[in-house]
Amino acid sequence: MVSLTMLKGREKFNLHIGNYQKQLLKGQTPKSATLVKRNDGSFYLNIQLESEPPAIPDTDDxxxxxxxxxxxxxxxxxxxxxxxxxxxxxxxxxxxxxxxxxxxxxxxxxxxxxxxxxxxxxxxxxxxxxxxxxxxxxxxxxxxxxxxxxxxxxxxxxxxxxxxxxxxxxxxxxxxxxxxxxxxxxxxxxxxxxxxxxxxxxxxxxxxxxxxxxxxxxxxxxxxxxxxxxxxxxxxxxxxxxxxxxxxxxxxxxxxxxxxxxxxxxxxxxxxxxxxxxxxxx
Ligand SMILES: [Zn+2]
Structure with missing residues (x-):
């Protein structure tokens, strides 16, 4: 579920997403998102997630x-x-x-x-x-x-x-x-x-x-x-x-x-x- 600030206050919307997207969002705290209106009138939310690359170990091999x-x-x-x-x-x-x-x-x-x-x-x-x-x-x-x-x-x-x-x-x-x-x-x-x-x-x-x-x-x-x-x-x-x-x-x-x-x-x-x-x- 996402909450968006509309002209008349905040409103909550259910996301129609699949298991793959759910898995990606699990445990994450998205910092930004873009609301997109498509030509057919539907709305999409592009959510940006940041991932830290794993640390590079020091090795002589x-x-x-x-x-x-x-x-x-x-x-x-x-x-x-x-x-x-x-x-x-x-x-x-x-x-x-x-x-x-x-x-x-x-x-x-x-x-x-x-x-x-x-x-x-x-x-x-x-x-x-x-x-x-x-x-x-x-x-x-x-x-x-x-x-x-x-x-x-x-x-x-x-x-x-x-x-x-x-x-x-x-x-x-x-x-x-x-x-x-x-x-x-x-x-x-x-x-x-x-x-x-x-x-x-x-x-x-x-x-x-x-x-x-x-x-x-x-x-x-x-x-x-x-x-x-x-x-x-x-x-x-x-x-x-x-x-x-x-x-x-x-x-x-x-x-x-x-x-x-x-x-x-x-x-x-x-x-x-x-x-x-x-x-x-x-
Ligand atoms: Zn040799």
């Missing part, structure tokens, strides 16, 4: 997340979200789009109009699919981090175009990486972090994919595989997982003023393997 191209996301715990399905879907849309765009610029007047309509419909469908996927992934990652009291570390993605567009790259490859999807996933992770009380830390992406996460020596990355060149370490494994682990390490450092020591290697423990350059003989 960090879940590193590498946002990539072949896999949309890979965590430092080795969990992966495959990008294969989305890449296929987007390649298909891209092909259809190219063909429609060609028709839209030639063809008769009505064909051109029809093509424009179809293009518009497709752009919405592709976008919704990607948005749904990003929501699902970011939700799962945030819940995982929350459940094990971890913070989340992400790379500063502002430079991802430059990084993934290192020449030479085909047109298809460039289209795949120059996408708002990376940006959106990061945004979703950031706001879900606030909502669920998970600390989201942004780290410098440089060398995260080139450094071995075990011994911090620069290694050799070839596609999906990473190989450590330090003979005393010799870690070989998934390149994305290695990157995610480095991101997690950096995420710990961000909160720790003396932490940069963690990201260096002791020279005594390094014996480099000669890779490309063969030994010179006198």
């Amino acid at each position: 960090v879940l590193g997340i590498d946002v990539g191209r072949t896999d949309i996301a890979c965590t430092s715990k080795g969990e992966k979200f495959s990008g294969q399905q989305i890449t296929q879907t987007r390649d298909r849309y891209s092909r259809v789009r190219a063909s429609l765009q060609k028709k839209a610029s030639k063809g008769t007047r009505s064909t051109r109009r029809r093509c424009r309509q179809v293009l518009q419909r497709l752009s919405g469908r592709e976008r919704r699919f990607q948005t749904w996927l990003n929501h699902t992934i970011s939700y799962r990652l945030t819940r995982t981090a929350k459940a094990s009291n971890q913070a989340i570390a992400l790379e500063d993605l502002t430079g991802i175009r430059e990084r993934t567009n290192e020449l030479p790259r085909s047109k298809t490859e460039r289209r795949r990486s120059n996408s708002w999807a990376f940006y959106q996933l990061r945004q979703f992770l950031t706001y879900k972090g606030v909502k669920f009380g998970v600390d989201v830390r942004i780290v410098d992406p440089r060398y995260t994919s080139k450094t071995c996460h075990c011994c911090k020596v620069i290694g050799n990355r070839q596609g999906k595989k990473f190989e450590c060149l330090n003979l005393k370490c010799g870690w070989v494994g998934d390149a994305d997982e290695n990157g995610a682990n480095n991101i997690a390490t950096l995420g710990v450092i961000v909160n720790n003023p003396r932490g940069s020591e963690v990201m260096s290697c002791s020279l005594q423990d390094v014996v480099l393997r000669a890779t490309k350059s063969p030994l010179r003989t006198a």
Whole structure:
């Protein structure tokens, strides 16, 4: 029930609301509301509720997340979200789009109009699919981090175009990486972090994919595989997982003023393997 001040004093009204709204209002003290009269003459009350975001716990355990191209996301715990399905879907849309765009610029007047309509419909469908996927992934990652009291570390993605567009790259490859999807996933992770009380830390992406996460020596990355060149370490494994682990390490450092020591290697423990350059003989 609400009480409203009318011209002739206060009057009480029963709210016609469902269980969902009742549940939301339960135990709350709304501070403001707006009375709205609809075109059909009915009245609505928009009630504003404020909710405090949960406190963000201080933690030294960090879940590193590498946002990539072949896999949309890979965590430092080795969990992966495959990008294969989305890449296929987007390649298909891209092909259809190219063909429609060609028709839209030639063809008769009505064909051109029809093509424009179809293009518009497709752009919405592709976008919704990607948005749904990003929501699902970011939700799962945030819940995982929350459940094990971890913070989340992400790379500063502002430079991802430059990084993934290192020449030479085909047109298809460039289209795949120059996408708002990376940006959106990061945004979703950031706001879900606030909502669920998970600390989201942004780290410098440089060398995260080139450094071995075990011994911090620069290694050799070839596609999906990473190989450590330090003979005393010799870690070989998934390149994305290695990157995610480095991101997690950096995420710990961000909160720790003396932490940069963690990201260096002791020279005594390094014996480099000669890779490309063969030994010179006198
Ligand atoms: Zn190593």
